[in-house]
Amino acid sequence: MSDAHTAVLRAEGLVKTHRGEGAPAHAVRGVDLCVRRGEFVAVTGPSGAGKSTLLHLLGGLQRPDSGSIWLDGERTDAYSEARWAVERRRRIGIVFQFFNLVSNLSVADNVELPALLAGVPAKRARAERAELLAELGLAGKERSMPGELSGGEQQRVALARALVNRPPLLLADEPAGSLDSKGTREVMRLLSRFHQRGQTILLVTHDARLASAADRVISFFDGRIADDVELDGAPSPGAGVPAVLELRD
Amino acid sequence: MRLPLLALLARGPAHGYELKQDLEQLLGAAYPQPNIGQIYVTLGRLEKSGLIEGEEVEQSSRPNKKIYRLTAAGQEALSAWYEETSDEPRVRDEFFMKLALAPQTGLADQIVLINRQRRHYLNTMRNLSKLATADHRDNRIAQLLIEGAMLHLQADLDWLERCQEELEKPE
Numbered sequence: 452m453s454d455a456h457t458a459v460l461r462a463e464g465l466v467k468t469h470r471g472e473g474a475p476a477h478a479v480r481g482v483d484l485c486v487r488r489g490e491f492v493a494v495t496g497p498s499g500a501g502k503s504t505l506l507h508l509l510g511g512l513q514r515p516d517s518g519s520i521w522l523d524g525e526r527t528d529a530y531s532e533a534r535w536a537v538e539r540r541r542r543i544g545i546v547f548q549f550f551n552l553v554s555n556l557s558v559a560d561n562v563e564l565p566a567l568l569a570g571v572p573a574k575r576a577r578a579e580r581a582e583l584l585a586e587l588g589l590a591g592k593e594r595s596m597p598g599e600l601s602g603g604e605q606q607r608v609a610l611a612r613a614l615v616n617r618p619p620l621l622l623a624d625e626p627a628g629s630l631d632s633k634g635t636r637e638v639m640r641l642l643s644r645f646h647q648r649g650q651t652i653l654l655v656t657h658d659a660r661l662a663s664a665a666d667r668v669i670s671f672f673d674g675r676i677a678d679d680v681e682l683d684g685a686p687s688p689g690a691g692v693p694a695v696l697e698l699r700d
Numbered sequence: 701m702r703l704p705l706l707a708l709l710a711r712g713p714a715h716g717y718e719l720k721q722d723l724e725q726l727l728g729a730a731y732p733q734p735n736i737g738q739i740y741v742t743l744g745r746l747e748k749s750g751l752i753e754g755e756e757v758e759q760s761s762r763p764n765k766k767i768y769r770l771t772a773a774g775q776e777a778l779s780a781w782y783e784e785t786s787d788e789p790r791v792r793d794e795f796f797m798k799l800a801l802a803p804q805t806g807l808a809d810q811i812v813l814i815n816r817q818r819r820h821y822l823n824t825m826r827n828l829s830k831l832a833t834a835d836h837r838d839n840r841i842a843q844l845l846i847e848g849a850m851l852h853l854q855a856d857l858d859w860l861e862r863c864q865e866e867l868e869k870p871e
Contacts, residue, residue, distance in 0.1 A: 497861050632847070640833060659857040660850050663825035670818065672864060678815040682826045692827045696731055696849050 544613030728842025
């Protein structure tokens with residue numbers, strides 16, 4: 452099968468320039484990208500490289516100046532805002548750096564809301580929510596309000612919300628960006644676990660530790676893809692892990 | 701290896717194989733363990749320099765084993781070790797020299813070098829994160845060792861990123 456058939460997400464010639472005050476900022480300058488079903492892809496690069504803009508384009512949160520995006524082989528050029536909003540419930544789950552939970556809704560309601568909006572019967576929405584929260588170690592927190600939770604817990608709620616409709620694609624924008632080292636490890640572990648069960652993930656991060664959980668890493672510089680590499684985890688030539696771990700006298 | 705062995709002996713006398721086991725238990729399988737030969741050689745040297753002393757113990761049906769204990773001089777060397785701060789980790793100067801000298805050799809493109817080095821680091825990082833999630837989750841010391849290695853590697857990757865940002869700019 453060709454890439455075009457197995458691609459959950461495909462982009463061609465994406466360009467986005469931010470025009471505010473001052474000089475125009477060329478955030479994305481001609482990006483071709485293909486994410487196959489079941490892949491876990493990380494996009495890394497320095498801040499300001501345009502990687503978050505790229506994710507926003509791929510999730511329909513911003514529109515490209517030019518270029519095209521296909522979801523499951525379907526061209527999205529003509530999608531309206533309303534249609535994108537539907538797709539973000541059905542086919543794309545998104546988690547953000549600052550969780551973006553609805554602060555005056557309980558944890559349970561935050562997770563169930565996208566399911567209900569997508570027309571899922573209330574009983575099934577509850578069941579899905581319960582299963583995900585248990586899986587993410589949040590059983591018992593259903594009635595808590597987001598503000599009562601730690602950052603790591605809030606991000607897990609956001610992950611549950613993003614996955615409640617079982618979207619084929621999960622987009623994650625710096626999901627550990629506001630978490631400490633322990634929270635980062637937790638996010639890493641959870642993303643890996645969902646990936647192992649077949650979840651397709653596109654992760655944007657400046658954190659190389661987080662990126663190394665992916666099986667493909669794209670280096671993004673100055674609005675362009677500078678490198679695109681499959682991590683096979685094979686022992687690399689040279690000294691590798693043992694030498695890195697070796698304590699010296 | 702010398703000072704860690706002295707530190708292990710601070711708790712009480714032990715023979716070479718016990719020391720190897722203690723080290724394994726403390727640091728986990730992730731840490732590349734010194735082989736038993738290295739340990740015996742180091743113990744021999746420590747004895748020669750008077751930091752430990754050994755006593756042969758007879759064993760029925762096996763060769764004698766040697767039990768080592770710290771001497772007063774060894775105790776002092778160990779205290780001194782704990783008194784001093786350790787050196788900073790060294791920046792990888794070999795890659796830096798390659799990168800710095802590349803333009804005048806005409807043999808390699810700097811950006812290609814950076815990309816290749818990044819791939820290498822990322823694969824090692826992936827192996828480290830696998831180690832961290834594998835069987836050492838209950839060993840705190842081993843976890844901290846792996847996490848330290850990952851943070852160092854992350855700093856190296858961040859530095860590669862800076863090199864790339866800087867070197868892609870026209871002078």
